[in-house]
Amino acid sequence: MNGHTLTCENLTIGYESALGEPLTFTVPPGSVLAVVGPSGCGKSTLLSTIAGVIPARSGRVLIDGVDVTQLPTHTRKVAMVFQEPLLFPTMTVRDNVAYGPRRSGASASDARSTAEELLSWVDLAGLGDRNVDQLSGGQAQRVSLARALAADPAVLCLDEPFSALDAPLRSRLAADVLALVRRTGIPAVHVTHDPDEAETMTGNNSSGSILSL
Amino acid sequence: MxxxxxxxxxxxxxxxxxxxxxxxxxxxxAGQVLSPGTIEYVSDSLAWRVAGLATVQALASTAVSLVVGLPMANVLTRYRFPGRRWALALATVPFVLPTVVVALAFRSLVGSDLGSGFLIVVLAHAYLNMAVVVRIVGARWSTIDPRLDIAARTLGASRWTAFRTVTLPALGPAIASAAAIVFVFSFTSLGIVLLLGDSTTRTLESLVLRQTSILLDFQAAAVSAAIQAIVVGSVLWWAARTRNAISGGAMRTFRLRRPLGSSRWAVGIVVAATVVIVLAPVSSLVWSSVRSSSGFTMSxxxxxxxxxxxxxxxxxxxxxxxxxxxxxxxxxxxxxxxxxxxxxxxxxxxxxxxxxxxxxxxxxxxxxSAATLGLGTMLAYGRPPVDLRATGLLxxxxxxxxxxxxxxxxxxxxxxxxxxxxxxxxxxxxxxxxxxxxxxxxxxxxxxxxxxxxxxxxxxxxxxxxxxxxxxxxxxxxxxxxxxxxxxxxxxxxxxxxxxxxxxxxxxxxxxxxxxxxxxxx
Missing domain, CATH: 1.10.3720.10 (MetI-like)
Structure with a gap:
């Protein structure tokens, strides 16, 4: 498996003051680190720090051994999926998914075929021309996932992406994401407040680990 | 009920x-416009030439208003910082100031070097109307989820690209709407162009006033007012269509963000610029009211x-x-x-x-417009047989x-x-x-x-x-x-x-x- 590795070394996070102790962990290729903890403990802040949305207070973030701590967000190749789909409202479904490839220089037609391929993978083939406000909540979240994957990320950050979905859909998407992570070798950091979901996402610890904040 | x-x-x-x-x-x-001889007035090149000048001036005023107003809208409606409400109120002040006051303040600020002409008229219009941009675009901006920008950046877009590809299209209709309003205000401006303008900044409004009060040619004035009304109506119709096209969905206002990192500098610079831009002309006006060539005076x-x-x-x-x-x-x-x-x-x-x-x-x-309203009222009630001007009620x-x-x-x-x-x-x-x-x-x-x-x-x-x-x-x-x-x-x-x-x-x-x-x- 030609995957990527995410490493955090003595990473301290927080806006104004440090949240908790310095964190050190490694997420090997194709595995999931499930981060659990109560509200306000810094789970989402950890993801934002890994993605470079907010600066680390101290410590380092490394991807494949390269220190990316000082790199701007758009060059890190850390894609995020949020609790809400956050689809770009002025774009069609296809243009949303093609957004990442276009930013990395893909031609319009290549970006389009990547988008169609990923829309098929999330069972939304044929919906590319729709406006995003014509999607159900579950469909929108699957488009959001496809959009993140289309950007060819080195790391996937999942910020409670299934919490707004109903239970059957949540289980199915969790299983799909886990399979994808294993297949592509993209390390994923999955934030959740649900211990059961953390167990599922780590394949009951067979393909990942749980970090409690 | x-x-x-x-x-x-x-x-x-x-x-x-x-x-x-x-x-x-x-x-x-309308009666004046439809009376015989109107065709000659409509084909008269003066009204069209003035309409052209006013269009150029209004486009420039709109562009400058957007350049000044957009950063203010961004900072004042999306970030949380001490004094934000005060700064927002301050940015609105120019809009409520009378046009003659703004004209006087600008003349007082820039002196006789830039005392009249295209540039000063455009700057004064931008000063008056930047609040339109701040309020209309800011209201829309505060409903755009700030995480969309973050999502775009995690997908490989730089800050500028994220703004250009995600935020700007979402703001488009609001910007178009604000631009249309600023254009109309500048296109129909009277006080500013009379007091600060020259031959390059005439508007149909000022032409109507001249045709009415100096040339006493009411038919020509009515035709000029009608041409202006058509332009204004078309722009407002376009703006309404653009606004309707935005559509949809319930909008919610997102929590104000605390500025972090380089955003702090940007917020500081924009707030400081807002204070200077708004207060400089007003301060200069106050100073002019107590200053003479020999120093301080209360005369x-x-x-x-x-x-x-x-x-x-x-x-x-x-x-x-x-x-x-x-x-x-x-x-x-x-x-x-x-x-x-x-x-x-x-x-x-x-x-x-x-x-x-x-x-x-x-x-x-x-x-x-004020000229259309004023001229119409004067035609109806300001001359015999119904002359209400003496009552002081018009x-x-x-x-x-x-x-x-x-x-x-x-x-x-x-x-x-x-x-x-x-x-x-x-x-x-x-x-x-x-x-x-x-x-x-x-x-x-x-x-x-x-x-x-x-x-x-x-x-x-x-x-x-x-x-x-x-x-x-x-x-x-x-x-x-x-x-x-x-x-x-x-x-x-x-x-x-x-x-x-x-x-x-x-x-x-x-x-x-x-x-x-x-x-x-x-």
Whole structure:
């Protein structure tokens, strides 16, 4: 498996003051680190720090051994999926998914075929021309996932992406994401407040680990 | 809701007012346009040349307003920092200042080097209208989820690309809407172009005034006003279409963000720039009111207060203090008329099944320029057989017409947000329909009417366009006296004009601030 590795070394996070102790962990290729903890403990802040949305207070973030701590967000190749789909409202479904490839220089037609391929993978083939406000909540979240994957990320950050979905859909998407992570070798950091979901996402610890904040 | 019977007929008074003072003047204007010989006037190249000049000027003013207003909208409506509300209120101040005051302030600030011409007119228009951009675009910006920008950046977009590809398209309709309004205000500008402009900045509005008051060619003026109305109507129609195209979905306002990292610098720079941009012309105005070539002086204030007389020269200025008294009395009448008519209109919008259509009709004066309104009123009621100019009522009536849409805009949503079940409760407790209605809506209505009346007073105090057409030579309002003083040479004229302008600034901003405060409380 030609995957990527995410490493955090003595990473301290927080806006104004440090949240908790310095964190050190490694997420090997194709595995999931499930981060659990109560509200306000810094789970989402950890993801934002890994993605470079907010600066680390101290410590380092490394991807494949390269220190990316000082790199701007758009060059890190850390894609995020949020609790809400956050689809770009002025774009069609296809243009949303093609957004990442276009930013990395893909031609319009290549970006389009990547988008169609990923829309098929999330069972939304044929919906590319729709406006995003014509999607159900579950469909929108699957488009959001496809959009993140289309950007060819080195790391996937999942910020409670299934919490707004109903239970059957949540289980199915969790299983799909886990399979994808294993297949592509993209390390994923999955934030959740649900211990059961953390167990599922780590394949009951067979393909990942749980970090409690 | 148990509505009293009379409420169903409340629309009659505002409808009659609009018919008498909007429809009849516009019909008089149309009569002039449709009379023989119009074709020659329409093909007259002067009106088209002026329309072209005004278009170029208005486009430039719109562009500068957007360049100045967009960063302010971003910072003032999306970030959380100490003094944010104060800075937002400050950015709105220029919009409520009378145009002649802004013109005087700019002349005072830049001196005679940039004293007149295209650049200064464009800058003054941008100063007046940047609040339109801040308010309209800012309102939309605050409903755009800031995480969309983060999502774009995690997908490989730089800050600029994320702004260009995600934020800007979402803001597009709001920007178009604000741009259309700024364009219309600049295209129909009168006070600024008369006081700061030259031959390159003429507008159809100033042409109409010249054709009416100097050339006495009412037909040519009517044709110029009609050409302007067509341009303005087309732009507003386009803006309405763009706005409708935005559509959809419920919008929510997102929590203000704390600026982090480089954003802190950006916020600091924009706030500092806002303070400087807004306060520099106003401070310069205050300074001009106490400065003469020999240093500090209170002479201009003494002349204003009537303790000294200003050199009459060849132009009759009249007493500044009596102009102030006249403006205040006009403002008071305007406030009373606009509050009564607007209040009844708002009640009708609420109670009548054709309420929405009625609301649209009451908004009509907003789309009609001061010159069109002033000329139409003068054609209908300012010359025999019906000459109301001697009564002194034409100016407050025209001002009330301008203010009624604002009163309706303030009163209707507030009345709508009042819980109508209060009326039902009062009725079930034995109140007659009128008493029950007043129990439910009376307290809100009273507060709203006072606030709306105050707003109408502020509009009247600073209004220049319609008053230019309707004021008698011996009965000018304060803005007209300021304009006359600026047309005279000598530092005394400028100093007295500055003193009068300072008083106008204090009065209008106090009124608007009181209305805003009262509105927020209610």
């Amino acid at each position: 148990t509505a009293p019977t009379w409420l169903r007929w409340a629309w009659i008074a505002p409808a009659g007012f609009l018919l008498a003072f909007l429809v009849v003047p516009l019909a008089s204007l 201009w204030w003494a002349i204003f207060a009537g303790f000294e007389t200003i050199d009459a020269g060849s132009t009759r200025i009249g007493s500044p203090l009596s102009a102030m008294a006249r403006s205040l009395s006009f403002a008071l009448i305007t406030g009373l008329v606009a509050a009564a008519i607007g209040g009844l209109a708002a009640m009708s919008v609420l109670a009548h099944r054709l309420g929405r259509a009625f609301a649209l009709a009451t908004a009509l004066p907003l789309g009609i 100016i407050p009536i025209a001002h009330a017409l301008i203010a009624v849409p604002l009163v309706v805009a303030v009163a209707t949503p507030t009345l709508r947000s009042t819980d109508s079940r209060l009326v039902t409760v009062a009725a079930t407790l034995g109140a007659r329909p009128s008493r029950a209605w007043w129990t439910g809506y009376g307290p809100t209505l009273r507060t709203v009417m006072i606030a709306a009346g105050g707003l109408a007073c502020a509009v009247s105090l600073g209004e220049f366009g319609a008053a230019s057409f309707l004021a008698r030579a011996d009965g000018p309002t304060v803005p007209l006296v300021i304009a006359r003083l600026l047309g005279r040479p000598g530092e005394a004229s400028f100093g007295v004009a500055a003193a009068m302008a300072v008083v106008l600034v204090v009065m209008t901003t106090t009124l608007v601030a009181a209305v805003d405060r009262g509105g927020r409380r209610s």
